[in-house]
Amino acid sequence: MGYVAVKGGEDSIKNAKKLIEIFRRENRLAVDQVMGEGSLYAPKLAELAVKQAEGDLMEASFLIRAYRSTLPRIGYSEPIDTRDMFVIRRISSTFKDIPGGQILGATRDYTQRLLEFEPSEEVEDEGEESSDASEYPPKFEKVVDVMRKDGLIADPSEKPEEPFDITRDSLQFPLPRSARLQALARGESGAMLALAYSSLRGYGSVHPTIAELRVGYVKVKIKHPYTKKEVSIGEILVTECEGILSGVGVTTLSEDVKFSIGYGLVFGQNERKAISMAILDGTTNIKEPKAPSEDQEFVFYHIDGVDAMGFVEHLKLPHYVTFQSSLDRAKKAKEVKNEGL
Amino acid sequence: MKGYSYAFLDEYTKREIRRKILKAVAIPGYQVPFASREMPIAKGWGTGGLQVTLSLIGDSDVLKVIDQGSDDSVNAINIKRLVQRTTDVKLTKDTKEATIIQTRHRIPEEDLNEDQIIVFQVPFPEPLRTVEPSEQLTRRMHAEKDYSKIWLYLYENIVQYGDITFGARYPVMVNDRYLMDPSPIPRWDIPRLHNAAFLSLFCAGREKRVYAIPPYTKVEPLEFEDYKFEVENFDGKVCAMCGSDDTFLTKSVDERGNEIWLCSDTSFCEKRRREDGL
Numbered sequence: 001m002g003y004v005a006v007k008g009g010e011d012s013i014k015n016a017k018k019l020i021e022i023f024r025r026e027n028r029l030a031v032d033q034v035m036g037e038g039s040l041y042a043p044k045l046a047e048l049a050v051k052q053a054e055g056d057l058m059e060a061s062f063l064i065r066a067y068r069s070t071l072p073r074i075g076y077s078e079p080i081d082t083r084d085m086f087v088i089r090r091i092s093s094t095f096k097d098i099p100g101g102q103i104l105g106a107t108r109d110y111t112q113r114l115l116e117f118e119p120s121e122e123v124e125d126e127g128e129e130s131s132d133a134s135e136y137p138p139k140f141e142k143v144v145d146v147m148r149k150d151g152l153i154a155d156p157s158e159k160p161e162e163p164f165d166i167t168r169d170s171l172q173f174p175l176p177r178s179a180r181l182q183a184l185a186r187g188e189s190g191a192m193l194a195l196a197y198s199s200l201r202g203y204g205s206v207h208p209t210i211a212e213l214r215v216g217y218v219k220v221k222i223k224h225p226y227t228k229k230e231v232s233i234g235e236i237l238v239t240e241c242e243g244i245l246s247g248v249g250v251t252t253l254s255e256d257v258k259f260s261i262g263y264g265l266v267f268g269q270n271e272r273k274a275i276s277m278a279i280l281d282g283t284t285n286i287k288e289p290k291a292p293s294e295d296q297e298f299v300f301y302h303i304d305g306v307d308a309m310g311f312v313e314h315l316k317l318p319h320y321v322t323f324q325s326s327l328d329r330a331k332k333a334k335e336v337k338n339e340g341l
Numbered sequence: 342m343k344g345y346s347y348a349f350l351d352e353y354t355k356r357e358i359r360r361k362i363l364k365a366v367a368i369p370g371y372q373v374p375f376a377s378r379e380m381p382i383a384k385g386w387g388t389g390g391l392q393v394t395l396s397l398i399g400d401s402d403v404l405k406v407i408d409q410g411s412d413d414s415v416n417a418i419n420i421k422r423l424v425q426r427t428t429d430v431k432l433t434k435d436t437k438e439a440t441i442i443q444t445r446h447r448i449p450e451e452d453l454n455e456d457q458i459i460v461f462q463v464p465f466p467e468p469l470r471t472v473e474p475s476e477q478l479t480r481r482m483h484a485e486k487d488y489s490k491i492w493l494y495l496y497e498n499i500v501q502y503g504d505i506t507f508g509a510r511y512p513v514m515v516n517d518r519y520l521m522d523p524s525p526i527p528r529w530d531i532p533r534l535h536n537a538a539f540l541s542l543f544c545a546g547r548e549k550r551v552y553a554i555p556p557y558t559k560v561e562p563l564e565f566e567d568y569k570f571e572v573e574n575f576d577g578k579v580c581a582m583c584g585s586d587d588t589f590l591t592k593s594v595d596e597r598g599n600e601i602w603l604c605s606d607t608s609f610c611e612k613r614r615r616e617d618g619l
Contacts, residue, residue, distance in 0.1 A: 309384075
């Protein structure tokens with residue numbers, strides 16, 4: 001697949017649009033969203049699910065989750081260092097220029113959202129010089145690492161621990177950070193967006209500045225059962241967001257007068273969700289919750305799309321027995337009232 | 342079914358659920374957290390009950406599935422089909438013949454024996470949710486056996502409405518220790534849980550909790566000395582099909598639009614019509 005790295009202004013935007021055209025194979029972003037919410041990295045299956053569900057992404061995620069239940073858990077991967085990511089897009093809003101440069105990659109962010117009644121033109125090679133990936137370093141230094149060197153970033157509030165696995169244990173509050181991040185990674189994009197937006201907009205105080213948003217491929221490694229050496233078993237596309245919980249207007253700092261980080265990592269390219277996740281990581285870490293998005297139980301019991309859609313739609317099932325019970329009580333209450341208590 | 346394990350779930354999952362069930366049986370009425378799996382039916386449509394059924398079922402079992410008391414309800418049929426497609430187990434409508442009965446909102450009218458297991462689908466496992474939204478707090482209240490809030494709620498019911506207003510889902514005390522949500526069965530079915538010969542398993546898939554009432558366990562609905570628990574009153578109505586006056590009835594209309602009452606347990610109603618004197 002052609003990879004076009006670009007830099008700077010007008011050309012970037014034009015090239016970003018071009019990239020989108022190249023990427024615009026069927027339902028790419030829908031497939032990515034379903035892999036994330038379905039919690040299974042399987043592009044072919046997710047594509048099948050989207051088709052089978054006629055484009056209903058919650059239904060598609062549900063199909064993937066159900067299929068996932070048939071697969072045994074046979075091991076855990078080693079931690080992935082996203083510093084080693086093969087980056088196809090990275091931007092930072094904390095600084096104009098970042099080490100390695102901003103790489104716009106494939107984005108609609110700067111395009112006009114006009115319905116295109118004509119089918120989009122094929123991307124023709126105009127013979128213009130397209131840059132070559134090999135011009136760029138294989139790795140990019142992270143913006144937060146630069147800030148960390150300057151002593152601006154607070155240390156994580158929790159010690160490294162064996163990660164909690166919410167697919168093998170039910171949620172127990174207060175949740176450790178690993179459980180919160182896992183729940184967010186599987187959460188429904190729309191629900192997370194709404195809660196993150198509520199904090200951003202006024203019901204809460206977390207307003208991050210994006211230190212870095214990067215999209216790219218990372219290698220998944222496991223420990224070989226016999227040699228105990230790390231072996232790579234494949235690559236996955238992920239979107240990562242590191243948000244500086246800076247506040248807007250008012251600067252919010254941790255006790256040691258440093259910035260805290262909200263972290264988001266999701267399967268595929270799903271930037272909206274990665275940013276929402278970074279915000280909600282920040283809001284649900286607040287010690288004295290005041291807003292809905294800061295209440296751990298409120299957030300984590302309601303962002304799972306498969307849970308929510310199923311239960312809301314169960315209202316279509318018959319309830320005439322329970323309703324009979326209610327009618328009986330209503331009748332009794334009426335009788336009591338008429339007798340004049 | 343090609344490409345799928347026996348009874349859908351992988352064997353590790355089934356073992357995990359069986360272990361959680363054993364714990365639930367050992368602590369009657371206590372909600373055991375478990376890692377509920379996503380099922381190919383939606384949350385809120387019986388995924389908890391289904392996971393229990395699938396983790397217990399074997400070749401010698403005979404399965405009955407009901408919804409609102411009916412074997413022919415679409416969701417019950419859907420659940421039955423899934424279990425049968427993945428196990429090839431024998432299905433029945435006859436309560437007496439079943440070894441496992443998965444149910445939504447009813448207990449069959451016929452008596453069950455010691456060899457039978459009834460699996461309840463549960464939407465809200467927490468009986469204290471009515472009075473306390475926080476799971477952390479309700480778990481603590483159970484640990485401390487602090488049920489004052491629910492008693493106060495019942496009292497306020499009486500002050501406001503003249504009687505206790507719980508319809509279905511009437512909270513019960515199990516084994517003098519844990520307050521338990523019996524799932525949205527009508528009050529009619531509550532007394533049948535007390536000292537029952539059969540094992541009752543309750544499972545909420547979305548809320549990820551499993552709990553149980555072992556055979557011959559004390560189960561008491563909450564009530565005051567002067568305001569007693571009451572089952573639904575049908576004012577002497579009888580089933581328009583079988584004529585019974587001792588079963589749970591639901592209102593319906595006949596072809597001329599007249600109000601009639603019918604048994605909610607449809608297989609028992611049929612049986613009564615077939616076997617006179619039952």
